[in-house]
Amino acid sequence: MSLKKYFTPxxxxxxxxxxxxxVSFLGKVYDLSKLCERERGNVLLKPILLAGGTDISHWFNPKTHDVRTYIDPETSCVIPxxxxxxxxxxxxxxxxxxxxxxxxxxxxxxxxxxxGDLSQKTRFIKIVNTLASQEHIIEVCTEERLHAILDRYLMYNKHAASYxxxxxxxNLNMYLTLDENGIRDEDEDFYKLRMKDNEFLQTIHLYLNDDLTEK
Structure with missing residues (x-):
């Protein structure tokens, strides 16, 4: 099954x-590297280079997904x-x-x-490797299923799938999101209570499958 790819800002x-x-706009993420390579030296590439790494949704009409336009007050022409x-x-x-x-x-x-798609909301989660007594805090997309979060965690533990x-x-269902697994996003609660969310993050524990002391 192909899973949709999400990216954080x-x-x-x-x-x-x-x-x-x-760049990102209207909820999608675009890799314009090939466009930049093809148009290298073109003065019209400069605005795109300046916008690299940012969200440019304000360039486009969300209803038509085309470039925004306006009426030139002098000529009455429609101008991008x-x-x-x-x-x-x-x-x-x-x-x-x-x-x-x-x-x-x-x-x-x-x-x-x-x-891929730009995440509409990201959150931080703590992952603890019980075998190595190591913990890491990673930013994830709320839309992601646990399999995608596992992929993000591989940079810290390349054997994460063996846990x-x-x-x-x-036990968590790797085909469901954090919220669907009952790990609720508490960011708003932290904000209202003026609590430091990084001190009270929900924690996922990883147990090596070969460790017979854990069921």
Whole structure:
């Protein structure tokens, strides 16, 4: 079964160079690295480079998923709204015989650049390896199932799949989300009570499957 890929805003922000550039908008994450490589040296690439690693939803109309436009008060023409200046695949504001519109699908409509969804809400969770007595706090997406969270944890323990994951001594279903497993997101409660959430994080305990002392 193919699982949908989610990214945190922090992950998107790490990809902000010309050779490795991501942006997010309208809930999707786009890897524009190939676009940057193909258009290298094009002055119209600059606004995209400046936006690398950020969410640019304000560039687009959420209903049409197309570029926002406005009416030019002087000419009454419909003009694309470009907060950081005109960018690739945006036509010039006025008729121009040099404008080549044979590029096909504009990059913001090209689904080939989509690599996943932007998480609508992230949270932190503590994972404790009972065998090694090690604990790590990781940021995860609330939409992710436990299998995806396991993938995030592999950087700390490449054998994580060989462990049984438990919360409050109950085995977790790796095909469900944290919330579906009964691990409620308490961020709002922490905020209301003025508590430091990093001191009271829900903790998942990992037990090595070969450890016969644990059931």
């Amino acid at each position: 922090r992950e998107v922000s790490m990809h902000n160079t010309e050779g490795d550039l991501w 709204h470009c907060p950081n200046g005109r960018y690739i695949h945006i036509p010039p504001p006025y008729p121009d015989s040099r404008w080549a519109n044979n590029f096909g699908c504009p990059w913001w409509k090209d689904i080939n650049y989509i690599i 049984t994951w438990k919360y409050n001594n109950v």
